[in-house]
Amino acid sequence: MPRNTIQFQKGLGLHDFLEQYGTEDQCRQALYDLRWPTGYVCPECGNTTGCELKKRQIYQCHKCHHQTSLTAGSIFHGTKLPLRTWFLAIYLLTQRKKSISALQLSCKIGVNYNTAWRLKHKLMQVMMERERGKKLAGRIELDDAYLGGEQAGKRGRGSRNKIPFVAAVETTRDGRPMKIQLRRVRGFRKREIARYARSCLMPGSEVFTDGLWCFSGVTTADCHHNPMVTGGGRQSVQYSCFKWVNTMLGNVKNSLLGTFHAI
Incomplete structure (x- = not known):
């Protein structure tokens, strides 16, 4: 049997991560390169010359004397944690197929539970906001999903104990997955799906x-x-035209069962 190329794709190992982002200086340099890829630019006047006040870890514009920090306006703004702690949390959160609980994260990065919880939710909020407003287009696999519920009862459609979601996967014409989307809806009624489609799908898309x-x-x-x-x-889950939306839902449910046992 041929190997699954997605499962065996090369990733960023922990050793490689620590080589690139293992020190505070490396993390600051990486953040600097992301914020100012062509060099310092004053956020106030756009001037490209300035100096770094190293003791205060701020940059000052030579023209308007506006001062800014490397983390200003970012998710790291005002943080008391080292950047290397943030970077390690980002790595752990994004490299695991089944996510990571706040309790596990607190042990891995050496902070208390409340700090790990806030840090994780900040990162998840940023990821969500980055994708907000983006619509799926082209060939789309669509399915209904029901998640959550602390009490046992009816499963699937008609369950009053679970939250309804629309699961969608955008694929290429030859069936390769490109984007996924999981959006909560108020119920599976035609009017609600129409509202979802106007918000999340590009006109002209081919929906299966x-x-x-x-x-x-x-x-x-x-x-x-x-x-x-x-x-x-x-x-019903063996149809090839729904391969990726079924795979996505399977991964989501495994993540909930393997990481968040109370959901």
Whole structure:
């Protein structure tokens, strides 16, 4: 059996990460290069000449004398934690398939639980805001999902104990996944799916669904609807046209079960 190229793709190992971002100076230089890739630029007047006041760790413009720090206006602004702690948290949060709990994170980076919780949620908020407003386009696999619930009860559609979500994956024409999206909805009604489609899907997209009636609402956003009635049971997840949305939902549920046991 051939290897799964996605599972065996080269990543950034911990040893390589520590070589690049193991010291505070390395982290500051990396942040400097990201903020000013062509050199210092005053955020107030746009002047490109200034000096660094090293004792205070701020930069001062030669023209307007405006002072700014390397972390000003960023997620690191006002932090009392070393940048290397932030960078390590980013690495641990993004390199694990099943995420990482705040408790685990606190042990790994050497901070208390409350600090780890706030740090993690800041990073997750930034990731969410970066993707907010971006719409899926082209070929899209769409499915309904139900997540959460602390009490046992009815599973799947019709459950009053779980939160409904729309799961979507944008793929290339030859079926390669490009972007994923998981968006909470108020319920699976045609009007609600129409609202979702106008907010999250580009007009002209080709949407593949399992035939659930409410998904026809995507046509109100000028999307092409391709329903494929799959029925229930194990066979319903074997259709190749829904391969990636089923894979995404499987990974999400495994992440919740493996990391956040109370959800």
